[in-house]
Amino acid sequence: MTLPVHGLSFDVEEAFHALNMWSATPPESWAEQPTRVEAVVDDILALLAEHDVRATFFVLGLVVERNPQIVRTIIAAGHELASHGFSHRMAGDLGPAGFEQDVVRARGLLQDVSGQPVDGFRASTFSIGRGTRWALPIVARAGHSWDSSVFPVRHDRYGDPAFPTTPVHLALRDAPPLREYPLLTRPLFGRNWPAAGGGYLRLLPFAVVDGALRRAARAGQAGVVYMHPWELDGGQPRHDLGRLRTLRHYHGLERMRARLQRLLERHRFGPVGEIPVATGSALDPESLPD
Ligand SMILES: [Zn+2]
Numbered sequence: 001m002t003l004p005v006h007g008l009s010f011d012v013e014e015a016f017h018a019l020n021m022w023s024a025t026p027p028e029s030w031a032e033q034p035t036r037v038e039a040v041v042d043d044i045l046a047l048l049a050e051h052d053v054r055a056t057f058f059v060l061g062l063v064v065e066r067n068p069q070i071v072r073t074i075i076a077a078g079h080e081l082a083s084h085g086f087s088h089r090m091a092g093d094l095g096p097a098g099f100e101q102d103v104v105r106a107r108g109l110l111q112d113v114s115g116q117p118v119d120g121f122r123a124s125t126f127s128i129g130r131g132t133r134w135a136l137p138i139v140a141r142a143g144h145s146w147d148s149s150v151f152p153v154r155h156d157r158y159g160d161p162a163f164p165t166t167p168v169h170l171a172l173r174d175a176p177p178l179r180e181y182p183l184l185t186r187p188l189f190g191r192n193w194p195a196a197g198g199g200y201l202r203l204l205p206f207a208v209v210d211g212a213l214r215r216a217a218r219a220g221q222a223g224v225v226y227m228h229p230w231e232l233d234g235g236q237p238r239h240d241l242g243r244l245r246t247l248r249h250y251h252g253l254e255r256m257r258a259r260l261q262r263l264l265e266r267h268r269f270g271p272v273g274e275i276p277v278a279t280g281s282a283l284d285p286e287s288l289p290d
Pocket of ligand 1: 011013084088123124125
């Protein structure tokens with residue numbers, strides 16, 4: 001049996017765009033904050049080239065406006081370009097009309113700068129889930145053919161525990177079909193727990209994400225993992241965020257690069273949008289229980 005190729009993805013945003021940072025760096029201040037994302041993306045691209053791995057880069061519209069060359073560098077290195085929306089506000093905060101505007105604006109900008117169609121989307125902070133499933137048809141109507149915004153877990157900010165944990169075709173109302181690639185989880189004590197990289201790779205033992213990838217591969221399933229460039233930027237300026245947010249944002253930054261390297265050595269990875277989705281009946285997300 002050939003092992004499945006897992007999806008590797010990077011949400012390309014500045015450290016100050018992360019929700020945990022908003023108390024110290026509110027959106028009104030973003031234009032004046034120093035930009036650091038480009039150098040880290042260059043480092044990631046070099047690391048991926050060393051391991052001969054292609055990945056997906058979900059680039060935030062605000063980053064494209066300020067650093068348009070980042071898009072061209074990512075494409076020139078052979079990776080998949082996708083959209084992380086424009087403003088980094090969560091779907092539930094934007095509401096349907098605001099979300100649609102945000103998604104359409106980001107895709108248009110990415111296509112203008114890259115000169116190629118943009119098929120994939122990931123919402124800020126995995127904010128499509130229970131209570132915001134209305135966002136999926138909007139993503140599809142904006143022209144995307146796949147999405148990777150749903151984290152099928154219970155969490156204080158996001159998540160949709162009723163959602164399938166493996167890639168699935170969606171049948172949406174009044175919208176074209178969409179492929180959904182949920183973020184990697186692992187079952188324990190009758191629940192699905194997040195194991196998709198990012199903070200879970202930084203804060204928990206390496207075996208959590210590593211084990212979830214091996215478990216998925218044994219079951220013939222591709223898992224989707226993510227990381228932020230700022231999680232690999234140990235030199236970023238430190239802000240006073242309070243205890244929980246300090247832990248969530250800064251803990252483990254210094255070991256993240258080595259952990260990414262280990263994952264690259266131990267698993268097969270490729271772009272998210274190239275993961276095959278098993279055919280069969282498509283899921284109507286509106287039919288899921290709340
Ligand atoms: Zn993000």
